[in-house]
Amino acid sequence: MKFVAVRVLALVFVTLECSGDIKTRHTNIKCxxxxxxxxxxxxxxxxxxxxGIIGASAHLKFRKLPLRSILxxxxxxxxxxxxxxxxFNVTVDFCRYIKHPNPLNFFHYFYLGIRTFINLNHTCPYNHDxxxxxxxxxxxxxxKVPFPKxxxxFSIKFATNGVWTGIINSYLDINVDGDYDFAEWTTLYNSIML
Structure with a gap:
């Protein structure tokens, strides 16, 4: 039992060490x-x-308001x-999510990352762009999710009032300048677990 605890602690330290080297960069956005x-x-x-700082901007102008349901x-x-x-590939009823956020859903991490940059911060209906x-x-x-280099x-598809209306594809590179190597992490992980 003691040996298992040592393995788990070692794995946590390896994961923390690797995740500290992550570097990300937007490369393109298509709507x-x-x-x-x-x-x-x-x-x-x-x-x-x-x-070295690239910001993504998108303006979704809806012609039929209010938006009572958003998928x-x-x-x-x-x-x-x-x-x-x-x-992953998840579909979320956004109006329900805003009322009852679920931290166990991957969408929750996505929303936490963009919520300070977007004006979707209240419950439905939405009467604005x-x-x-x-x-x-x-x-x-x-x-939280160690992506390989x-x-x-990331494809974000929107349905409003039951109709799929638009797609935003955001392209990015992970570990552009970092020295983190997934093969190296796997080798280190295997050496700890054996």
């Missing part, structure tokens, strides 16, 4: 309207805010000969 009678994107761009599908994709599904302004990736956002795409 697509699926129903032009409901939604348009006047703004969808990346902007350099400072040396959000969040999925991650890893670049491997094109983008392939990776790790949705604006994401100068969202900067924080290296600590990926500390690579390029990723």
């Amino acid at each position: 697509e309207t699926l129903d032009k009678s409901v939604l348009e994107f006047p703004v969808c761009r990346l902007k350099v805010l400072g040396r 959000i599908n969040l999925s991650s994709w890893k670049r491997v000969s094109g983008y392939q599904p990776f790790l 949705i604006i994401l302004k100068d969202f900067v990736l924080n290296d600590k956002m990926f500390a 690579d390029s990723y795409m």
Whole structure:
């Protein structure tokens, strides 16, 4: 029993050490309207805010207000000969989530990361446009889920009042300048566990 506790502590220290080296960077953002009678994107761009700091901005202009129900599908994709599904694909009833946040859902970590940059901070209905302004990736956002060094795409698909209306694809690199190597972490993990 004592040996198991030592292994667990060693694994926690290795994970903390590796997650401290994470470096992230936005590389692109693309917005697509699926129903032009409901939604348009006047703004969808990346902007350099400072040396090495890139902010993502998107403005979702809805033509049919109020929004009484919002579904959000969040999925991650890893670049491997094109983008392939990776790790998670969750759909959340956003109006319900705002009333009853669930910290066990992966969407909760996503929302905590963007909530200070977006005006979705109250319960439904929404009588205004949705604006994401100068969202900067924080290296600590990926500390809970250790992503391997690579390029990723986060796809955010919106349904309003029962109709899928738009998609935002955010592209990012993880460990651009960091020296963290997933193969090295795996070797270290295996040596501790054996």
